[in-house]
Structures are given as structure tokens and as C-alpha cells.
Amino acid sequence: xxxLAFIIVTLTGAFLLYGTTEFPxxxxxxxxxxxxxxxxxxxxxxxxxxxxxxxxxVVTDYRGFDTMFETAVIFTAGIxxxxxxxxxxxxxxxxxxxxPSGVILHVKDEKKLLxxxxxxxxxxxxxxxxxxxxxxVCRILIPFIQIYALYVVAHGDYSPGGGFQGGVIFxxxxxxxxxxxxxxxxVERVKEKLLGIFAALGVLIYAGTGALxxxxxxxxLDYGKLAPLIPGHSGHIRALGMLVVEIGVGIAVMAVMxxxxxxxxxxxxxxEGL
Amino acid sequence: xNIIVIALLVxxxxxxxxGGIGIMRMPDFYxxxxxxxxxxxxxxxxxxxxxxxxxxxxxxxxxxxxxxxxFLIVFFVSLASPTATHTIVDAGMRAGLRHWTKKKxxx
Numbered sequence: 001x002x003x004l005a006f007i008i009v010t011l012t013g014a015f016l017l018y019g020t021t022e023f024p025x026x027x028x029x030x031x032x033x034x035x036x037x038x039x040x041x042x043x044x045x046x047x048x049x050x051x052x053x054x055x056x057x058v059v060t061d062y063r064g065f066d067t068m069f070e071t072a073v074i075f076t077a078g079i080x081x082x083x084x085x086x087x088x089x090x091x092x093x094x095x096x097x098x099x100p101s102g103v104i105l106h107v108k109d110e111k112k113l114l115x116x117x118x119x120x121x122x123x124x125x126x127x128x129x130x131x132x133x134x135x136x137v138c139r140i141l142i143p144f145i146q147i148y149a150l151y152v153v154a155h156g157d158y159s160p161g162g163g164f165q166g167g168v169i170f171x172x173x174x175x176x177x178x179x180x181x182x183x184x185x186x187v188e189r190v191k192e193k194l195l196g197i198f199a200a201l202g203v204l205i206y207a208g209t210g211a212l213x214x215x216x217x218x219x220x221l222d223y224g225k226l227a228p229l230i231p232g233h234s235g236h237i238r239a240l241g242m243l244v245v246e247i248g249v250g251i252a253v254m255a256v257m258x259x260x261x262x263x264x265x266x267x268x269x270x271x272e273g274l
Numbered sequence: 275x276n277i278i279v280i281a282l283l284v285x286x287x288x289x290x291x292x293g294g295i296g297i298m299r300m301p302d303f304y305x306x307x308x309x310x311x312x313x314x315x316x317x318x319x320x321x322x323x324x325x326x327x328x329x330x331x332x333x334x335x336x337x338x339x340x341x342x343x344x345f346l347i348v349f350f351v352s353l354a355s356p357t358a359t360h361t362i363v364d365a366g367m368r369a370g371l372r373h374w375t376k377k378k379x380x381x
Contacts, residue, residue: 131364137357144350 050236051157059162060242064221068206071249075203078256082196087268095123122184122271130181138180145173153250157239163246167202167253174258178265187262187270195255195262202252206245213241221245275331282324289317302374303366311359315352322348 024031041062045054049061059067094107096114099121107114114120153166178186210221218225223241227234262270296309326341 128368131361133357133360134364137353141350141354 049238049242051239051242053157053159055160056157056162056242056246057238060245061221061223061238064210064245067245067249068203068210068221071203071206071252074256075199075252078199078259081260081263085263085268097121097123134180138176142173142177145176146170149173149250149254153246154243156246157242163249164253166246167250168257170250170254171257171261174254175261178261183262183266184271186258190258192259192262192270195259198251198255199259200252202248202250202255205248205251209241209244209248275327279324279328282320282327286317286319286321286324289313289320293317303371304363304373307359307363311356315355318351318355319348 024033028034041054041058045051045057049057051057051061092108092110094113096105096107097103097120098105099119104123105114105120116122149166149170151166152161152169153163156162156166174186174190177189209223209226212229213222213225214220216225216228223238226241227237230237230240233240290313293309293313296313297306300306300309322344326344329337329341329344331337
């Protein structure tokens with residue numbers, strides 16, 4: 001069996017390697033990829049959009065529809081993860097900590113719930129005390145990570161970065177909070193409803209910008225038509241439109257990342273986990 | 275100036291090499307994390323310092339801004355890398371991994 005697998009892997013690899021010999025050379029000016037629209041993008045992007053980073057201009061302006069539906073795909077992924085995994089049934093057993101004495105109570109009656117407050121706190125079966133070093137360092141690092149994420153989003157049209165990357169960094173800062181403290185700390189601060197609203201809001205900002213362009217008399221996602229709304233910036237109005245769209249993408253990606261993490265790690269119950 | 279830059283870069287490269295050899299040669303999980311955590315931090319510090327000095331050859335607002343960003347990299351790496359090592363060791367201890375002893379090797 002292993003021999004068969006080895007033969008199949010070798011044959012597939014050989015075919016793939018054989019296929020690469022037909023590829024154009026590295027940086028070949030006559031290759032199909034650099035014959036058609038690439039030259040136009042490289043020469044005309046700055047004149048058209050006033051965005052110095054033409055990767056962003058291609059992604060969000062020339063191919064704005066593509067990116068809009070990518071955002072919609074991410075939103076759908078978040079919703080799908082929520083619908084598949086979310087479990088609203090309560091647990092059969094409950095664990096509580098009596099805070100003044102530190103004793104852990106195991107309540108087997110499903111309906112008997114103790115009041116959560118100064119006297120009793122939630123507790124999990126697999127609970128481990130969060131590490132002090134981790135907590136302190138993550139508390140120092142998380143604000144910097146979030147500022148960096150906003151920087152990446154805001155500089156999307158000037159330097160490498162943009163909504164997707166910034167949103168992922170922001171979401172990972174929230175996940176770091178869940179890892180270094182525990183999941184409940186995150187769920188208390190960032191409510192599930194808020195995450196759902198943000199995921200939808202990001203897509204709404206993107207599609208709404210497109211619809212606004214439609215209302216102002218242009219095509220869908222034709223940012224040039226937004227100029228009367230922001231007086232004094234008619235030169236780089238397209239770059240500003242890209243920025244708005246990137247912010248929408250960032251919000252959606254941040255919310256969906258956090259939503260997927262919370263649902264997967266706690267098997268949909270939002271109570272314990274890493 | 276260039277001599278100091280080269281010295282710092284070579285210093286950093288030496289520690290990266292030593293860290294790599296250490297990860298390959300050490301006998302078990304905990305002792306492998308020792309070079310991975312410490313030498314990489316020091317090597318990153320030395321190499322980025324060298325790059326900062328090289329960058330400050332001509333002093334203007336732009337190069338000073340870039341240098342400050344590089345210092346931020348050093349700051350965050352030296353904060354995050356030991357913490358990550360600590361966390362991995364902590365996870366190993368909690369999962370119950372025994373540390374390496376010479377007796378175990380003989381048997």
C-alpha cells in the first residue's frame with residue numbers, strides 16, 4: 001500500500017514538473033500575463049486613481065466586484081460556521097467556584113442554577129488558571145496589535161496591506177485575549193450579537209459605497225462620482241473611495257475571524273475552551 | 275561605521291547559527307526551547323541594531339522614522355519571544371512531559 005502511494009505521488013509530481021517546463025520564464029515580457037492589462041495598470045494607475053499602491057487600486061477599484069464578492073464569501077463563511085456549530089442547549093452539569101473560599105462546586109441538577117455574582121463564579125471542568133506572565137504580556141501587547149491593525153487598514157492605498165490583512169490582525173488580537181485569559185473574558189467584552197452585526201456591517205459598507213455611486217449617477221463602484229460629497233478632494237477621490245471600502249472589508253474580516261474562532265474552540269457553546 | 279555594522283551583523287548571524295545547531299542537537303523538548311528562545315532574541319536584536327546603524331548613514335527625517343520602526347520591532351520581539359517560549363514550556367509541563375535525564379538515555 002505504501003509502495004502504491006509512493007508510485008502515485010512520484011507520478012503526479014513528475015507530471016507537475018513536466019508541466020512547469022511549458023511555463024514562461026521569470027519576468028518574461030512576452031508572457032501572456034504581462035501582455036494584456038498589466039501594462040495599462042502599471043502606467044495609468046496613478047493618473048486614474050491617485051493611489052500610490054497599485055495593487056490596492058487593482059484589487060478594489062479595477063476589480064472591485066471581485067473583492068466585494070470575496071467579502072461576501074467571508075461573511076457567508078462566518079454565517080455558515082455559526083449555523084453549523086452554534087449550540088444553544090445548556091450543559092447538563094454546572095461547575096461553580098465559591099469565590100471567598102475557593103471551593104469548587106459540582107451541580108448535577110440541570111435546573112438548579114446558582115446566582116453569579118460576588119459569591120459564586122463560573123468554572124469549567126478543564127479550567128486551568130491563566131498564567132500571570134502571559135496575561136501581563138498580552139495585556140501590554142494587545143493595544144499595540146490593534147493600533148498596528150488600524151495602521152495597516154488606513155495605509156492600504158499607500159503601502160502593502162489593506163482591509164483583509166488589517167482585519168485579520170485585529171481579529172487575532174481578540175483571539176490572543178481569549179487565549180491568554182479565557183474565552184469568557186472575550187465573550188463578555190465582545191458580544192456575539194455585536195460580532196454578527198459587524199460582519200454584516202462590513203459587507204454593507206462595501207456594497208453601500210457601490211450603491212451610493214449608482215445613486216450619484218455613475219456605475220456600480222465608480223468612486224469618481226462621489227466627488228460632490230467630499231468637496232476639496234476631487235483629485236484623489238478614488239483613493240478615498242478605496243479607503244472606505246477597505247474599512248468595510250476590515251470590519252467584516254475582523255468580526256468573522258473572531259466568530260469562527262469562538263464557535264470552533266468551544267464547540268458552539270461559548271462557555272469554555274482554550 | 276560600516277565596520278561596526280558588519281561586526282553586529284556577523285554577531286547576529288553567529289547567534290542564529292548557534293541557535294539553529296542547538297535546536298538540532300539538544301536532546302529533548304525543554305532544552306531545545308532554550309536556544310530557540312534566547313539566542314534568536316539576541317540575534318534579532320544585534321542584526322536589527324546593525325541595520326539601524328546602516329540606515330542612519332545619512333540622517334534625515336525619513337531614515338530616523340524608519341529607525342524608530344526598527345527599534346519597535348526589537349522591542350516587540352524581545353517582549354514576545356521569551357513569553358512564547360515560556361508558554362510552550364508551560365504547556366509541556368501541564369501536559370505532563372517528563373524532562374530528559376542521562377539515566378533515561380542509557381536504558
